[in-house]
Amino acid sequence: MWVQILRNKYIQSKTLTQVTVRPNDSPFWKGLMRTKATFFHRTIFIIGNGNSTRFWEDTWLGEMPLATKYRSIYNIVQRKETYVAIILQSNPLNIQFRRSLVGDRWEPWLHLARRLMDAHLSDEPDSIN
Template identity: 40%
Template sequence: MATKKYFFSYGSFSIKDGSEIRSWEDKWLGNATLREQYPALYNIVRHKGDTIATVMESFPPNVTFRRDLIGPRLQSWYILLQRLSMVQLSYGSDVFRWNLHENGKFSVESMYRALIQSDVPVDNNKKIWKMKIPLKNKIFAWYLRRGVILTKDNLIKRNWHGSPRCVFCHHDETI
């Protein structure tokens, strides 16, 4: 899902037993996923969705590849093995921490702000329509992208006569 990529990019995992964190797809070892750090290995790994607990249940790690590792892939594998040897699993459930909030908990407001203030512009509307989310959310995102949400600042542009203040925060209401 396209939305999952955006969601997980604003958070990080705290490893405990490794049963909830996907070893290749989630950000847990460094500032990027193993998929992004080692693309050549990711392309030939057999079980891309394995959790850290599954991978780390034995030594060497429980990872199999569709091809032999030679040359740069073998070097990448040795580097990854060194990094994995420093990981220690413990008892308890893995925890996802939302990095956009001080308390580490997800809020729609923080996700919304991150998406609209993102440095990465949305290329076109095709990405919105391909997302696997309900249609009403796609339509809302499309309206938001076009800037036609009927917030009070847009209503005033259309000769609406009312207070521009938000009823909740008492600031001027904008998209």
């Protein structure tokens, strides 16, 4: 029952990653939102359709977020707040960079691209482990 109340009042049609704190939110909700970053860093996402898992910031491919594992690439990516579905639903991958992938960025990019070849979307919603 409480989950439904919080969802209706604060989350509505957004995902938890899209929700931000507003000045008129209750102290209880503000407290929950302060723990959001810790929750996401300690959670492993199981990819289904990829619509609610953040590509770079959530842990879904390996033991840490891709933003941490591939820091040199993450630093030059144009859209950091994008979801797995948006990246994987197109061929080539829907990732744009602000600079060229040369020098010390090329090898991490190849490594990431090889890992992404094994990632597949389904019709099921994403879940957490």
